[in-house]
Amino acid sequence: MADDLQIVKGDKTEQYQNLIPQIKSLLFGEPDLIANLANITAALKEQFGWFWVGFYIVKEDELVLGPFQGPVACTRIKKGRGVCGSSWDKAATLIVPDVEKFPGHIACSSISKSEIVLPVLKNGIVWGVLDVDSELLNQFDQIDQFYLEQILALIEL
């Protein structure tokens, strides 16, 4: 059984730097992918208190909802649709300071105001995405991108 997560206050960088070694320990020696994705979402949600944190996984021509923390969400997203589908299509991280200004944004919840979506790559091909949503505007930047990419690099697909 995992120990409790040690949560810190402080700036974003300190929070990520404290969290990442703990995520490493959680994943260490555990080959089950779903368990690991689930623990990553739980650790991020617990440290940052974001509204929604979760994975979507590429299945044929759609993203399908994977392990997440937060309210129920859209189950399937087509390639190129919304922020998640666009991140998949472009194989790029998208930072959206105001979701209402993103053409085609898919509102799983009207509470969500800003988001960051990062592709999860396997052999250079998008395997899925990590989507993080906040109920506040303008919550994500290059610091989140930098550290969330480090967390995604820990996943053995």
Ligand code: SME
């Ligand atoms: N807003 C996302 C959809 C996923 S949910 O917010 C959980 C999008 O536009 O792709």
